[in-house]
Amino acid sequence: MNQWKIGAVTVTRIVELELPGLTFILPDMTPENLRPMEWLSPHFVNEEWQPIASVHALVVESQGKRIVVDTCIGNDKTLPIKPWCNRKGPFLEDFKEAGFDREAIDMVLCTHLHPDHVGWNTMLVDGRWKPTFPKAEYLFGRLEWEHWNRSRDRHTTPLLEQSVEPVLDAGLERLVETDHRVTDEVWLEPTPGHTPGHVSVRIASEGAEAVITGDVLHHPGQMGRPHWKCTADVDSDAAVATRKEFLSRYSDAPILVIGTHFAAPTAGHVVRDGEAWRFEV
Ligand SMILES: [Zn+2]
Numbered sequence: 001m002n003q004w005k006i007g008a009v010t011v012t013r014i015v016e017l018e019l020p021g022l023t024f025i026l027p028d029m030t031p032e033n034l035r036p037m038e039w040l041s042p043h044f045v046n047e048e049w050q051p052i053a054s055v056h057a058l059v060v061e062s063q064g065k066r067i068v069v070d071t072c073i074g075n076d077k078t079l080p081i082k083p084w085c086n087r088k089g090p091f092l093e094d095f096k097e098a099g100f101d102r103e104a105i106d107m108v109l110c111t112h113l114h115p116d117h118v119g120w121n122t123m124l125v126d127g128r129w130k131p132t133f134p135k136a137e138y139l140f141g142r143l144e145w146e147h148w149n150r151s152r153d154r155h156t157t158p159l160l161e162q163s164v165e166p167v168l169d170a171g172l173e174r175l176v177e178t179d180h181r182v183t184d185e186v187w188l189e190p191t192p193g194h195t196p197g198h199v200s201v202r203i204a205s206e207g208a209e210a211v212i213t214g215d216v217l218h219h220p221g222q223m224g225r226p227h228w229k230c231t232a233d234v235d236s237d238a239a240v241a242t243r244k245e246f247l248s249r250y251s252d253a254p255i256l257v258i259g260t261h262f263a264a265p266t267a268g269h270v271v272r273d274g275e276a277w278r279f280e281v
Contacts, residue, residue: 002266007205009185010061014098016072016091018263020050028228037224039278044220051219052263055116062183067107074119078158105133111214112195113148118163129166138167142175144197191216193239210256216246218261220279247277
């Protein structure tokens with residue numbers, strides 16, 4: 001478990017999966033292409049220089065509120081990516097072991113509505129999908145929901161039916177704008193491209209600052225090669241432009257960058273490196 005303090009805010013990482021391999025969505029992310037970025041070793045590549053990716057939830061505690069940012073892949077879901085389909089993982093046990101009670105979560109916040117960010121929104125109980133966090137308000141981006149609701153196909157329909165609509169049926173959703181303020185210390189920042197309503201999460205408390213990336217970056221290697229495109233981007237050119245803006249905004253600043261898919265230690269600082277950037281942990 002990793003945990004960070006940003007002033008009075010605590011962020012705790014709860015891992016669902018941490019594995020090598022990202023070329024299925026980032027075809028440029030090969031060992032040959034990563035090796036020149038020596039700083040990626042040892043945390044973000046394995047011994048063969050394959051990139052390591054993580055799927056984790058971040059529990060943000062701010063002003064008495066417990067907020068789960070992104071809910072990973074989930075169990076029992078119907079998904080086109082094999083290792084994500086019909087999982088039987090111990091995430092809920094790990095969540096409890098980290099000291100959190102799913103019934104005492106106040107808010108759930110999805111940076112976007114991709115399958116690895118909405119999975120534990122729900123769980124299968126007696127053959128029916130129920131909200132995993134029954135007392136939480138679930139914040140979904142209005143733009144994001146509208147986009148996926150009108151782009152239904154054989155992959156997105158089961159995703160919405162299993163992981164989003166049961167929350168709407170329970171009346172727990174709140175559709176928010178991309179600059180929504182969550183608490184005095186936590187707010188959303190629009191970072192569109194990967195998906196139209198994609199957001200990052202900003203934290204500021206007692207003079208300390210942090211940002212949770214969302215999928216603006218999937219791996220620190222994209223700091224050195226921000227032009228590498230992700231095949232899951234809805235608008236890749238916009239995603240590249242947003243990534244470069246994001247890196248220039250958060251580089252060489254006392255702002256902790258917490259990666260939504262970064263392997264441990266997951267958080268660090270972005271530093272300008274010639275024409276691009278690198279990650280210091
Ligand atoms: Zn993702």
